[in-house]
Amino acid sequence: MNKLIRGFVCLYGLLVLAACEDCVFTSRHSSEPIVRFYRKGSTRVLVPGFDSVQTGRGITIYRAGRILYSSITSENPVPNSVALPLDPSRDTSLFVFFGRRPGAPADSPARRDTLVLTYKRILSIVSPDCGYDRRIENLQIIKNPYDSAQIAAQLVVLRADTVHIRLFW
């Protein structure tokens, strides 16, 4: 009987030691889907030729080939792409593209194209010590000014050379 009780105490010691919490966590989730442009019927990537791209709030996020606001992709941008930071307060984001379409002739008229995305925002508390993780799921296009569009990845996760939306015209 005494052995059993001693065993009890030892096991409790193990429990206390095992009560530590680990905070090693790296998230690959992003709230900035990457968009690339293609000529219809082709897989060749077109250089974005826009003058600028604005969010629905009128804030410019891309101008003359430069990504102005991107928390992740500005350091290692995916070539020939535009990162679209999604509105954290809504499940819908609107983006306006000004200027010539990608691959269009230099003398083609400037345009104003609107792209509307819808998505589901999921929050997970990794631990109150570690912080939180936001992820974007079920990414969809509800207004597309181009000929066709393709969602390449509904879950917005950052990997090397990942493209989430392909737009064709």
Added chain:
Amino acid sequence: MIFRQSFLLLVAAVLLCLAAKAQPAPIMLDTLREPIGKRLKAWAKAQSLRPYALRVGTDLSYWLNGAVSAPFGRNTIGENLKNFYANTARFELTADMAFNRNKNFLIADVGYSSTFRERNAKDSLRNVSYSNTGTYWRIGFDYNVLHKTFTDRKNALMVGWRYARANFAQEAAYTARSTPWGFNGMPAAPLFSETISDRLNYRWMELTMGLRVAVWRELYLGYTFRIKFAGRPSNTDRLLPNEVPGFGTIRSNVKLSFNYHIYYRIPLVKNL
């Protein structure tokens, strides 16, 4: 007269023959044992289904952790665990019903958990708070693998299985920056703050191993080692649960845990 007596004798003989046929087979030694054996088996079966003892108790591990870990423990960012245990209330009642003379057990647990955790950093972008309140229950069965060794029919080394379910409410609040959408932290455009609430239920399974030891009369101490297999939360809208009452934090599909219990045992059968 003789004819009449003969007739009566004949009738009596016929009746005797019929009666003799109606009698059971002649009593032999072997057949005499068989009904007793069957009766014993039936009695043993009835005893195996008859409740043998009821043990009711409570989980000590939450209180012990609070008493031992809180003064000395630190979390991963160096904060004392005192605050965590101050904002956490957990309680669990557990009961097991012994059958088959301390060989099989039916188990039922009910519990309550309420926890609130927050990180108040100087940089408000690092502030997070999370609260989680709910109840849970488990049902299952245990088998005493040492029922032949523990001849006193009190102690038990048990292996078993549980089905568990929790109903809880959770809430998380956080702050984020998004300059492209006007949340840049300036007075005219403050940071984006959001509070998300959700009500969920969660089901999971457990494989268990435990020990119950009588320490004084009908007072018992026991522990249960659990291998918990995570399920999926239902009705998840926008907030994934960080922890589930009775299950703990959800980080992987399999979780190990210990619970320590104190019990009082109520014998339901005497002189068995």
